[in-house]
Amino acid sequence: MPDLLIELFSEEIPARMQARAAEDLKKRVTDGLVEAGLTYVGAAAFSTPRRLTLTVQGLLAESPTLREERKGPRVDAPEKAIEGFLRGAGLTRDQLEERDEKKGKVFYAVIEKPGRPAAEIIAEVLDATIRNFPWPKSMRWGASSLRWVRPLHRITCVLSDEGGAEVVPFEIEGIKAGNQTEGHRFMAPGAITVSGFEDYEAKLKRAFVVLNPEERVEMIWQEATNQAFANGLEVVEDRGLLAEVAGLVEWPVVLMGKIGEAFLGLPPEVLQTSMKEHQKFFSVKNPKTGRIERFITVANRETRDNGATILAGNQKVLSARLSDAKFFWENDLRVAQRQGLEAWTDRLANVTFHNKMGSQRDRIARFTALAGELAAVTGADAALAKQAATVAKADLSSEMVYEFPELQGLMGRYYAEAAGLPAEVANACQEHWSPLGPSDDVPTAPVSATVALADKLDTLTGFWAIDEKPTGSKDPYALRRAALGVIRLVLVNDLRMHLDRFVDAQLLRHQIAANGDAEEALKEELLREIAEHGVFGAAVRTVLERLDGDAPEWVGQIVEHKPDTSDDLLAFIHDRLKVFLRDEGVRHDVIDASLAMPGKDDLTQLVKRARALSDMLGTEDGTNLVQGFKRANNILTQAEEKDGVEYSFGADVKFAEDDAEKALFAALDAAEAEIAPAMKAEDFAAAMSAMAGLRPAVDAFFEAVQVNSDNEVLRRNRLNLLSRIRQICLSVADLTKIEG
Amino acid sequence: MTDKPTKPRSFQEIILRLQNYWGAKGCAVMQPYDMEVGAGTFHPATTLRSLGSKPWAAAYVQPSRRPTDGRYGENPNRLQHYYQYQVLIKPSPPDLQALYLGSLEAIGIDMDMHDIRFVEDDWESPTLGAWGLGWEVWCDGMEVSQFTYFQQVGGHDCHPVSGELTYGLERLAMYVLGIDHVMDMPYNDPQSPIALKYGDVFRQTEEEYSRHNFDAASTEMLLRHFEDAEAECARILDNAAEDPKTGKRIIMAHPAYDQCIKASHxxxxxxxxxxxxxxxxxxxxxxxxxxxxxxADAFVQTEAGGWAA
Known part of the structure; x- marks a missing residue:
């Protein structure tokens, strides 16, 4: 059985795309071969910056012959029907067989598909694979209309067995498959003829190409750690960088260089970021001092000076980069120490956050106020939270962050420390950005969590206030991420709060700000009242009454504030919560059942309820109880519609006839006695389990008792009994929303 | 061993060698465009000529202005006025990478001693409605050029595709000449009777323009000029294709494009x-x-843009 070797040789493939492309090549080609009847024993794919390679071992030399029988119309069927059958089968009438069947003579078509040689199939599959390759981004070049990730130059396609190797005849847009490839661009230019995968891999290695990316990764890591170890140092591990670097070289040569003495005082993160982002260098740390003292770069070639020129060049580039970084760092430190972080926040007055939301500085003022209000529910010291919020974004004006935006927050921490601010404030400067992604850590220090929450809520309310919400796939301000951040901050910190009050307050803060200057003190007093007691709270009215007709115009906005926008934002947050809980395995109907209950702006309570309900539905009693509830609810709803009354008068046990009926009374009494205090204590798990405990009694009741009795007194009493079941169940969650 | 080219001795020698190299490879060696542009790509020899089906090959130096990069001549490698070397070949030849590497050898980079890498870098010009795929080319970890296959320009698909090479001349020359601060770079041969450094030529203008760009340029006037250029560009193209005076079909794509360049600057x-x-x-x-x-729409309606009656 022959082996197949395919190599697609191109100009440099982006490192980040290589691994996926090798997998896609393997999948598409082998799937295509199998579909055409060519099975194989094994396959493997590899990539370097300039090639994707696939080897398939033990391929069938040709696809098996296929025989297919098709039953046709009767021999005496209308001519049209017979013609249609012939067309479908691709045969002429004399090729049909006539067979005797019960209903008379029937035509049969026996279609034989002869097997095809592997080469023919490979050519077809390869053509389709190249034309439809799922590159994340592809391009055209020259006058060709072919698309590939970068210009495709050469195709090697060789089928080999004991008898020898032959080129699979194949051509695409002027590129003809052959049995030649090329080695390293600089170290071994020129063509190499290959006869099969082993030969290919061995010859490539002699031509300074390590085909297997894992082997390159291993070589780089081994050599890097060896060189570091020999100097008593260690390489800072970075798997992502390692994979990327292995995708930039065919012949890895590891070179270690020193970082100039002048730069060793820079924060390690600055060194690391600068080296990684700009130069793709690894950082090498001195385990004794914890300082990053050297770097490792990976060249793509050997030279007769053992890389000395290359290393010197890299060192020079790094020095230029780090000189910049050092210049920024020292300037920034001077500002932080002498003028304080306010110097930077002042400058943020000139940076537009959004043309309808004013400057970054306006924004800081807004969420600082909110942070002060939130402190009451987060347990943070309000003064510290406000101080932290005031300076949290200061580093955006620093030179270092301007140059390395990815260091935002971290630099804030350094500069806050340099300015002598409290540790909680410095922490918040860094941590308030989190969580950024779904797997990012959530800050738990009260001050950090408060500022993080204020920041995100301000962003959300701000964009809601100007009606720029995410639509479809468009979410340019990452508002979905902000909403998820709010959810995770609330849940992880177990915060109990009426989210809608803070949302109302912040929305109004935005709307008032949009109307120009308001009287600060009065405005803040009102908004604080809203955040604490809600927009309809008595306290707000008290403040308004004190003004007694003398109110400035913007007060009207508060009085007439309609909760529509807040509700809409809350619904958006709930949508994100659904996605979040779904990923946790909580069903959407469970979330809906919990959302239908009062207090849904208290996310912690909402999620506790949903999780308890989800757990309950995982038990047999739970699912059966829901069935019982639904049955009770259906019977009851029908009866209520028919009779035009609501059966909520309370059932009386003295009308209970059957034992099962009496037992249900007892069970409901017992359950109520457990559920009410559990709900009061928000112990949803206990409430749900008490509710699920009703299952045997409910089932037995339906088993033994006919609700719609002829005796009207009995019937009404039983309906009222069902009403108790409904009432108890609905007090825990809206079980009508549960599906199935 | 082949003969390695000697090391160049000055900024201008590097430019001259590039001119000679690309001239010898068949490019029309053109002159800079006589307007303020942010990059060599804005030269109509690139932007407009990358459109349409007609083959094209041009190379030129383009003075480029990036007002926000001004550092009063103090930063070792940031300038508000600098030079780009630009090559555009349509259709992109199959050996463009090799041709490019040859140009590095021509300016004295010894391929046996250095580590040249093509690192993914997709190019996009939001102001030109253009994008392409390619790389930044690294020499020992230093970016020395931008290498792009144009896919779209002015909203038009490029067919055939042009290959574009852009060399940041100061940075490249500093690397080849081993200079740390751009102002210290020899502009002409250091052995010349009147040896000039880059700083002798440009330090003062960097100061003047930095001050002007950051603090003195009249924003009110600029805002007005932006509006004017915008209106003028559209107005020029509103004219009928047929020139009433000569009776010829003359679409004024280039004069309109001048206004576009102006607005951009x-x-x-x-x-x-x-x-x-x-x-x-x-x-x-x-x-x-x-x-x-x-x-771009107008240019493809002209002869140079591939239009045929």
């Missing part, structure tokens, strides 16, 4: 003056892009 100046907010920025870029598209 004025936008850059306004940006440096710090009077454009983040969101306004997008809208200005969109306005320039709209002009670039108009000009």
């Amino acid at each position: 004025i936008f850059n100046l306004l940006d440096a003056r710090g009077v454009i907010s983040v969101t306004e920025r997008q809208s200005y870029i969109g306005r320039v892009r709209a002009l670039a598209k108009l000009c």
Whole structure:
């Protein structure tokens, strides 16, 4: 059985795309071969910056012959029907067989598909694979209309067995498959003829190409750690960088260089970021001092000076980069120490956050106020939270962050420390950005969590206030991420709060700000009242009454504030919560059942309820109880519609006839006695389990008792009994929303 | 062993060698465009000529202005006025990478001693409505060129595709000559009777323009000029294709494109003056892009743009 070797040789493939492309090549080609009847024993794919390679071992030399029988119309069927059958089968009438069947003579078509040689199939599959390759981004070049990730130059396609190797005849847009490839661009230019995968891999290695990316990764890591170890140092591990670097070289040569003495005082993160982002260098740390003292770069070639020129060049580039970084760092430190972080926040007055939301500085003022209000529910010291919020974004004006935006927050921490601010404030400067992604850590220090929450809520309310919400796939301000951040901050910190009050307050803060200057003190007093007691709270009215007709115009906005926008934002947050809980395995109907209950702006309570309900539905009693509830609810709803009354008068046990009926009374009494205090204590798990405990009694009741009795007194009493079941169940969650 | 080219001795020698190299490879060696542009790509020899089906090969130096990069001549490698070397070949030849590497050898980079890498870097010009795929080329970890296969310009698909090479001349020359601060780089041969350094030629202008760009340029006037250029570009193209005077079909794609270039540079100046907010920025870029598209639409209706009666 022959082996197949395919190599697609191109100009440099982006490192980040290589691994996926090798997998896609393997999948598409082998799937295509199998579909055409060519099975194989094994396959493997590899990539370097300039090639994707696939080897398939033990391929069938040709696809098996296929025989297919098709039953046709009767021999005496209308001519049209017979013609249609012939067309479908691709045969002429004399090729049909006539067979005797019960209903008379029937035509049969026996279609034989002869097997095809592997080469023919490979050519077809390869053509389709190249034309439809799922590159994340592809391009055209020259006058060709072919698309590939970068210009495709050469195709090697060789089928080999004991008898020898032959080129699979194949051509695409002027590129003809052959049995030649090329080695390293600089170290071994020129063509190499290959006869099969082993030969290919061995010859490539002699031509300074390590085909297997894992082997390159291993070589780089081994050599890097060896060189570091020999100097008593260690390489800072970075798997992502390692994979990327292995995708930039065919012949890895590891070179270690020193970082100039002048730069060793820079924060390690600055060194690391600068080296990684700009130069793709690894950082090498001195385990004794914890300082990053050297770097490792990976060249793509050997030279007769053992890389000395290359290393010197890299060192020079790094020095230029780090000189910049050092210049920024020292300037920034001077500002932080002498003028304080306010110097930077002042400058943020000139940076537009959004043309309808004013400057970054306006924004800081807004969420600082909110942070002060939130402190009451987060347990943070309000003064510290406000101080932290005031300076949290200061580093955006620093030179270092301007140059390395990815260091935002971290630099804030350094500069806050340099300015002598409290540790909680410095922490918040860094941590308030989190969580950024779904797997990012959530800050738990009260001050950090408060500022993080204020920041995100301000962003959300701000964009809601100007009606720029995410639509479809468009979410340019990452508002979905902000909403998820709010959810995770609330849940992880177990915060109990009426989210809608803070949302109302912040929305109004935005709307008032949009109307120009308001009287600060009065405005803040009102908004604080809203955040604490809600927009309809008595306290707000008290403040308004004190003004007694003398109110400035913007007060009207508060009085007439309609909760529509807040509700809409809350619904958006709930949508994100659904996605979040779904990923946790909580069903959407469970979330809906919990959302239908009062207090849904208290996310912690909402999620506790949903999780308890989800757990309950995982038990047999739970699912059966829901069935019982639904049955009770259906019977009851029908009866209520028919009779035009609501059966909520309370059932009386003295009308209970059957034992099962009496037992249900007892069970409901017992359950109520457990559920009410559990709900009061928000112990949803206990409430749900008490509710699920009703299952045997409910089932037995339906088993033994006919609700719609002829005796009207009995019937009404039983309906009222069902009403108790409904009432108890609905007090825990809206079980009508549960599906199935 | 083949003979290695000698090391160049000055900034201008590197430019001259590039001119000779690409001239010898068949490019029309053109002169800089006589307007302020942000990059060599803006030269009509690239932007407009990358459109349509007619083959093209050009190489030229283009003085480029980036007002926000001004550092009063103090930064070792940031300048508000610098030079780009630009090569554009349509259709991109199959050996463009090899041709490019040959140009590095021509300016004295010894391929046996250095580590040259093609690192993914996709190019996009929001103001030109253009994008392409390619790399930044690294020499020992230093970016020495931008290498792009144009896919779209002015909203038009490029067919055939042009290959574009852009060398940042100061940076490349500093690397080849081993200079740490751009102002210390020999401009002409250091053995010349009157040896001039880059700083002798440009330090003062860097100071003057930095001050002008950041603090002195009249924003009010610039805003007005932006509007004028924008209106003029559209007005020029509103003229009928047939010239009433000569009776010939003369679409004024290039004069209109001049206004587009002008608007683009004025936008850059306004940006440096710090009077454009983040969101306004997008809208200005969109306005320039709209002009670039108009000009591209017009150019493909001309003979050079592949139009045939």
